[in-house]
Amino acid sequence: MSLLFEPLSIREVTFRNRLWVSPMCQFSCWNRDGVPGSWHIMNAGSYAAGGAGLVMMESTGVSADGRITVWCPGIWNDDQSDAWSTVIELVHSLGAVAGIQLNHAGRKASGYANGTSMEIADGGWETMGPSANKVDGMRVPRVMEQADIDKVVTDFGTAAARSVESGFDVIELHAAHGYLIHQFLSPLSNERTDDYGGSLENRARFLLDIVREVRRQIPESTPLFIRLSATDWADGGITIEETATVSTWAQALGADLFDISSGGLIRNVFISSTPGYQVEFSNTVKQQGVLTAAVGKITKADQAESILREGKADAIFMGRQLINDPHFPLRAAHELGVEVDYTPGPHKMGHWD
Numbered sequence: 001m002s003l004l005f006e007p008l009s010i011r012e013v014t015f016r017n018r019l020w021v022s023p024m025c026q027f028s029c030w031n032r033d034g035v036p037g038s039w040h041i042m043n044a045g046s047y048a049a050g051g052a053g054l055v056m057m058e059s060t061g062v063s064a065d066g067r068i069t070v071w072c073p074g075i076w077n078d079d080q081s082d083a084w085s086t087v088i089e090l091v092h093s094l095g096a097v098a099g100i101q102l103n104h105a106g107r108k109a110s111g112y113a114n115g116t117s118m119e120i121a122d123g124g125w126e127t128m129g130p131s132a133n134k135v136d137g138m139r140v141p142r143v144m145e146q147a148d149i150d151k152v153v154t155d156f157g158t159a160a161a162r163s164v165e166s167g168f169d170v171i172e173l174h175a176a177h178g179y180l181i182h183q184f185l186s187p188l189s190n191e192r193t194d195d196y197g198g199s200l201e202n203r204a205r206f207l208l209d210i211v212r213e214v215r216r217q218i219p220e221s222t223p224l225f226i227r228l229s230a231t232d233w234a235d236g237g238i239t240i241e242e243t244a245t246v247s248t249w250a251q252a253l254g255a256d257l258f259d260i261s262s263g264g265l266i267r268n269v270f271i272s273s274t275p276g277y278q279v280e281f282s283n284t285v286k287q288q289g290v291l292t293a294a295v296g297k298i299t300k301a302d303q304a305e306s307i308l309r310e311g312k313a314d315a316i317f318m319g320r321q322l323i324n325d326p327h328f329p330l331r332a333a334h335e336l337g338v339e340v341d342y343t344p345g346p347h348k349m350g351h352w353d
């Protein structure tokens, strides 16, 4: 029996397997309006047709100024919700669960896909962050005041409610890769001296405020995931022990699964990205008694299966391998000797002859 193809249920959502599509920016809202279009339908649909259990949509802005680039999608208005509903309908019709990764990019907003700041004249905007420090190549953010913090917390809640109304089954908060929530979590970017800076409890306050608000806005039945960077790969940054502690705090407030990644806060650091290089981080967090997903250079069926068998994660997110081959999950099932019957079609309706 394969664990990778064993269904998993969280709250009232059942995933047909544990091989999931990692959120990946598409930079394809070509009208700069945050409205997903034909590209997103094709892209998400191909992953669902390829057999993934969960298709997690890319980083999606909870507000216009929270987008990484002007080409990223959003979920702050009806046009965006309606467009997402079309994407979700296709994903559902192909038997996969649809998730959305909600994000505010903070000091990494208003960028180009290559990670430099977009000029205001070209459509960029002034950014904000916990402190007036920047990531290399991008502008210095304005320091957030309490009113800014309150607004972003509210925006996450509204975006989560809107996501569920649009049809999404799973909400993921992007608290990794150097975006706003991570900027609060890490001492390398958070130099605040108020209730949101200093101790781990204070640095985690922004995330936990968001978890509380999002949980308040979404049904009990909806799973809530959080993507965390377990380390900044730099001295003085967030540690795996802190990440594990924050996970338990978030779980107590209703978060269900921790998607354990790393890095992204500062540039030009060495990351030894060998196969499965982040799996041990997932393992450490999982030892706290929470559900986790592992991600990062997991490219083979037996590798993914072993991670689950060794109890180091409850599910696997896969990124680049699925870009290479959106049908990888069906192939993985075959390699592991699992018979799956995911394909919708006339034979299921008794019209085969």
Ligand SMILES: Cc1cc2nc3c(=O)[nH]c(=O)nc-3n(C[C@H](O)[C@H](O)[C@H](O)COP(=O)(O)O)c2cc1C
Pocket (backbone or CB within 6 Å): 022, 023, 024, 025, 026, 058, 059, 101, 174, 176, 177, 227, 261, 295, 296, 297, 298, 317, 318, 319, 320, 321
């Ligand atoms: C093109 C591309 C876009 C990405 N965009 C996002 C994103 O929107 N949100 C996120 O959390 N991670 C993003 N990532 C990181 C992936 O989700 C994943 O964690 C990373 O690629 C490592 O997994 P892999 O080795 O299976 O690709 C992106 C990666 C790629 C290659």
